[in-house]
Amino acid sequence: MQVAQIIAAHAVAEVLSGHNLTVSMPKALRKVRSATPQQQAAAQDYSYLTLRFYAESAAYLAALTPKPVSDSRVQALLLVALSQLLHGQDDDFTVVNQAVEAAGTTGQRWAKGLVNAVLRNFLRQREALQAEVSQHEEVHWNYPQWWIALLRQQYPDHWQAMLAVGNEHPPMTLRVNLRKTSVPAYLQALQEAGIAVTHLGSAAIQLQQPMPVHKLPGFDLGWVSVQDAGAQWAAPLLDVAPGMRVLDACSAPGGKTCQLLETADVDLISLDLEADRLQRVHENLQRLGLQAQVVAGNATTTDWFDGRPFDRILADVPCSASGIVRRHVDMKWLRRPEDLATFAHTQAQILSNLWQMLAKGGKLLYVTCSVFQQENEMQIQQFLTSHADATRVAVQFDAALLPCTHAAPGQLLPVAAHDGLFYALLQKH
Numbered sequence: 001m002q003v004a005q006i007i008a009a010h011a012v013a014e015v016l017s018g019h020n021l022t023v024s025m026p027k028a029l030r031k032v033r034s035a036t037p038q039q040q041a042a043a044q045d046y047s048y049l050t051l052r053f054y055a056e057s058a059a060y061l062a063a064l065t066p067k068p069v070s071d072s073r074v075q076a077l078l079l080v081a082l083s084q085l086l087h088g089q090d091d092d093f094t095v096v097n098q099a100v101e102a103a104g105t106t107g108q109r110w111a112k113g114l115v116n117a118v119l120r121n122f123l124r125q126r127e128a129l130q131a132e133v134s135q136h137e138e139v140h141w142n143y144p145q146w147w148i149a150l151l152r153q154q155y156p157d158h159w160q161a162m163l164a165v166g167n168e169h170p171p172m173t174l175r176v177n178l179r180k181t182s183v184p185a186y187l188q189a190l191q192e193a194g195i196a197v198t199h200l201g202s203a204a205i206q207l208q209q210p211m212p213v214h215k216l217p218g219f220d221l222g223w224v225s226v227q228d229a230g231a232q233w234a235a236p237l238l239d240v241a242p243g244m245r246v247l248d249a250c251s252a253p254g255g256k257t258c259q260l261l262e263t264a265d266v267d268l269i270s271l272d273l274e275a276d277r278l279q280r281v282h283e284n285l286q287r288l289g290l291q292a293q294v295v296a297g298n299a300t301t302t303d304w305f306d307g308r309p310f311d312r313i314l315a316d317v318p319c320s321a322s323g324i325v326r327r328h329v330d331m332k333w334l335r336r337p338e339d340l341a342t343f344a345h346t347q348a349q350i351l352s353n354l355w356q357m358l359a360k361g362g363k364l365l366y367v368t369c370s371v372f373q374q375e376n377e378m379q380i381q382q383f384l385t386s387h388a389d390a391t392r393v394a395v396q397f398d399a400a401l402l403p404c405t406h407a408a409p410g411q412l413l414p415v416a417a418h419d420g421l422f423y424a425l426l427q428k429h
């Protein structure tokens, strides 16, 4: 899988220079157009593995090289190979040989010798090095120090479990489209297809093994969508009813827009700042047989608003994504502590702007996929002190159906079965 290592090294080098993996991975795949689907899948796995355990392999690399590796691709290739040796499935001999060959494609004449020496030294000194590097908290947890410290402070009883679950593979969960089929009928279809699942409650079904969506029974016919079980609380909490005028203010790629429309015949505007991301909303609506008014616009302004108040507003705001870090492993290394204040500022602007568009008696559901309280509980407390016409409505999760732990009202902690999300329901009087 030398080709996969080469592609993964491209992607990892891009992320380490500050770019998202969602942009870097397709870019890296385009660089090696001859790669087979199997090599592409392996490249994706290696990239995730490397970024999930980046602090650890970076610490080993620092211990094994007297000075930083001058070429970013050779450095990334070493990180990929070290992650494979530490946490991968391939045997050591294969990983080293393939990495040495891959180094030959970097255009640096010294690269093969360096990669060979570093990886063989790692194998020889592994135990002694482990004792040295694992003393660092950042290496032990594979998160930046500021992230560990903040979770420890905000969740003194849960921080270790939260960090650990963020390093696991995320589950793949489906939402049954109750307009097209039923949960018992879909469970039956899955059983007939030999696909092992757990019914988490309501319309949420978790696959025991992730799989390509087009292999799922009825996916192309709109029977199901992929949506985390924690995220599936949006529609029940917003409590939509037929005929309501509803705004989904930060909607792309449309997971919650579609869930709301599957729940009731509402008149829905699906708004997002990023016009190109709205293409995904159109595709999802079409596949599921649903209709909405899809609008490119900014939730911090009113230029797209026709002045008719909404009965319900969903504000699934941009955030640090700290509750879904197992799905976006690059975020641990791309976020900076100061980003939280920037996100909190935008979120406050969105909340205040949308509030004026809400009808009297109407409800607004504020959602983040973050666990940092600056974006969650502190944000809502701040909003309530400056909006006298707002009341917070308690949100109840069904603990029997969905295992979760509450550290603050509305905070779902990330656990094996679902992501970390925050919900605050506000009513206008």
Ligand SMILES: C[S@@+](CC[C@H](N)C(=O)[O-])C[C@H]1O[C@@H](n2cnc3c(N)ncnc32)[C@H](O)[C@@H]1O
Binding pocket: 249, 250, 251, 252, 253, 254, 255, 256, 257, 271, 272, 273, 274, 277, 297, 298, 299, 300, 316, 317, 318, 319, 350, 369
């Ligand atoms: C958490 S994602 C939304 C996920 C979506 N609700 C779903 O369930 O599929 C946040 C979205 O907010 C959008 N966004 C960011 N800033 C925005 C703004 N000022 N106005 C509207 N949308 C914004 C982003 O483009 C992104 O699509």
